[in-house]
Amino acid sequence: MSGLRARQKADRHRRIIEAAAELFREAGYEGAKIEAIAAQAEVSVGTIYNYYENKGDILGAIVSLEVNEVLNAGRGVVANPPANVGDALDTLLGIYIEHSLHYLSKEMWRQAMAISTQLPDGPFGQAYTALDRSLTEQIRALIARLQALGLVKQDIDGQALGELIFNNMNMMFIEFVKRDEARIPELRTAIRRQNRILVAAIGV
Amino acid sequence: MSGLRARQKADRHRRIIEAAAELFREAGYEGAKIEAIAAQAEVSVGTIYNYYENKGDILGAIVSLEVNEVLNAGRGVVANPPANVGDALDTLLGIYIEHSLHYLSKEMWRQAMAISTQLPDGPFGQAYTALDRSLTEQIRALIARLQALGLVKQDIDGQALGELIFNNMNMMFIEFVKRDEARIPELRTAIRRQNRILVAAIGV
DNA sequence: TTCTAAAATTGAGTCAATTCTGTTTTTATG
DNA sequence: CATAAAAACAGAATTGACTCAATTTTAGAA
Numbered sequence: 001m002s003g004l005r006a007r008q009k010a011d012r013h014r015r016i017i018e019a020a021a022e023l024f025r026e027a028g029y030e031g032a033k034i035e036a037i038a039a040q041a042e043v044s045v046g047t048i049y050n051y052y053e054n055k056g057d058i059l060g061a062i063v064s065l066e067v068n069e070v071l072n073a074g075r076g077v078v079a080n081p082p083a084n085v086g087d088a089l090d091t092l093l094g095i096y097i098e099h100s101l102h103y104l105s106k107e108m109w110r111q112a113m114a115i116s117t118q119l120p121d122g123p124f125g126q127a128y129t130a131l132d133r134s135l136t137e138q139i140r141a142l143i144a145r146l147q148a149l150g151l152v153k154q155d156i157d158g159q160a161l162g163e164l165i166f167n168n169m170n171m172m173f174i175e176f177v178k179r180d181e182a183r184i185p186e187l188r189t190a191i192r193r194q195n196r197i198l199v200a201a202i203g204v
Numbered sequence: 205m206s207g208l209r210a211r212q213k214a215d216r217h218r219r220i221i222e223a224a225a226e227l228f229r230e231a232g233y234e235g236a237k238i239e240a241i242a243a244q245a246e247v248s249v250g251t252i253y254n255y256y257e258n259k260g261d262i263l264g265a266i267v268s269l270e271v272n273e274v275l276n277a278g279r280g281v282v283a284n285p286p287a288n289v290g291d292a293l294d295t296l297l298g299i300y301i302e303h304s305l306h307y308l309s310k311e312m313w314r315q316a317m318a319i320s321t322q323l324p325d326g327p328f329g330q331a332y333t334a335l336d337r338s339l340t341e342q343i344r345a346l347i348a349r350l351q352a353l354g355l356v357k358q359d360i361d362g363q364a365l366g367e368l369i370f371n372n373m374n375m376m377f378i379e380f381v382k383r384d385e386a387r388i389p390e391l392r393t394a395i396r397r398q399n400r401i402l403v404a405a406i407g408v
Numbered sequence: 409t410t411c412t413a414a415a416a417t418t419g420a421g422t423c424a425a426t427t428c429t430g431t432t433t434t435t436a437t438g
Numbered sequence: 439c440a441t442a443a444a445a446a447c448a449g450a451a452t453t454g455a456c457t458c459a460a461t462t463t464t465a466g467a468a
Contacts, residue, residue, distance in 0.1 A: 054454090117318045157397065167372040196401075197361060238424075238425060249449070259425070
C-alpha cells in the first residue's frame with residue numbers, strides 16, 4: 001500500500017539532506033560539489049535532481065528547518081512576553097538572532113539569501129518568502145499581545161509596525177552575515193537602538 | 205607617457221560595459237553569455253576577465269552607475285525638502301524608487317542584490333555596501349535638515365532613524381523586485397504607511 | 409506467482425563560466 | 439631606434455551544475 005516506495009523516498013531525502021549539510025559545513029556551499037553530495041548520500045547525481053530542482057534547493061531545505069525551529073521558539077515569547085515593550089521586542093528578536101547560527105554558517109546564510117532573491121519563484125524562493133512572512137506575522141502577533149496587555153497604544157497600526165521591525169531586523173541580519181567579523185552582541189545592540197525610537201512612539 | 209595604454213584600457217572598459225548593458229537588457233542576465241559580450245565588445249573572453257573578476261562584477265559596474273545617479277538626484281531634496289516630514293521622506297524615497305527601474309530591469313536588480321550578498325568581499329559586494337551606506341547617510345542628512353528647520357524633534361537619534369527608514373525601504377524594494385507583477389505605486393503606498401508610524405513619533 | 413505500466417534511478421553528455429598558458433603589444437631604457 | 443621587461447590579450451582547456459535517454463525497480467492486476 002503506502003509502503004516501500006514512500007519509505008525509500010523519505011529515506012533518500014534524508015540521506016541527501018544529511019550529506020549536504022555535512023559537506024556544506026565542511027567545505028562551504030561552493031566547495032560542496034553535487035557529485036560529492038551524491039556519493040556521500042549513496043545516490044546518483046540524477047537522483048538528487050529528481051528530489052531538488054537545483055543545488056540551492058538543497059540548502060533551502062536545510063534553512064527552512066532552521067527557520068521553522070526559530071518560529072517555534074518564538075511562540076513562547078508571544079504567549080508570555082516580558083512586561084515591557086522594549087524588552088519584549090528584544091527577547092523575540094534575540095531568539096531569532098541567537099538561533100540563527102546554530103546549524104547554519106554565515107556563508108550558508110549568504111548563499112541562501114542570494115538564492116532566494118535570485119530565484120524568487122523556485123521552490124526555495126517561495127518557501128523563504130513565506131518564512132519571512134511568518135516571522136513578520138509573529139512580530140505583529142507580539143504587538144497585538146502587548147496591546148491586549150495595555151502596554152502598547154490601541155491605535156497603533158500593528159501590521160505596518162510589524163513590517164517595519166521585521167524589515168529592519170532582517171536587513172541588519174543580512175549586513176551581519178555579510179561581514180564575517182561581525183558579532184551577535186553588537187548586532188543586537190544596534191537593533192535595540194533602532195527600535196528604541198519605535199518603542200518611544202508606541203508605548204502607552 | 206600616460207597615453208596609449210590608459211586610453212585603450214578606458215575604451216575597452218566602456219565597450220565591455222556597453223555591450224553587457226545591451227545584452228543584459230535584451231537577453232537578461234543569465235541569457236547574456238560571456239562569449240557574446242566579448243564578441244559584441246570586440247574583445248576576447250580572457251580580456252573580460254582581466255577587467256572584471258566575474259560576470260557579476262560587470263553587472264555591478266552598471267548598477268553602481270545607476271545608484272550614483274539616484275544619490276545625485278537625492279541631493280536636491282535634502283537641500284530643499286518639502287515643509288512636512290511625511291512628504292519630505294516620501295519625496296526622497298520616491299526618487300530612489302522611481303529612478304530604480306530606469307536602466308535596470310527587476311531581473312538585473314535581483315541578480316545584483318544576490319551577487320552582493322553572495323560575494324560581499326568582491327569588488328561589487330564592497331561597492332554595493334558602500335552605496336547602501338551612502339543612501340542611509342543621505343536619509344540621515346535629510347533628517348538633520350528637517351531638525352534644523354524645526355520640523356523634527358531635536359532629541360531624535362538621527363543615525364538610528366536613518367538606518368530604520370533605509371533598511372525598511374530597502375527590504376520592501378527587495379520584495380518588490382522579487383515579484384514581477386508588483387507595481388511602484390503600491391510599493392510607495394506601503395512604505396508611506398510604515399513611515400507614518402515614525403513620522404508621528406518624530407514630528408515636533 | 410507472473411506480468412506490465414508507471415515511477416524512479418543512473419551516469420554519460422551538454423553547456424557556460426572561469427582559468428591558464430603561450431603570444432602579442434606597449435613602455436621605457438640605453 | 440633596437441630591445442628587454444611588463445602588461446595585456448587570446449582562445450583552448452578545465453570545471454562543475456544540470457539534463458536526458460536508457461535501464462532498473464516497484465505496484466498491483468490477473
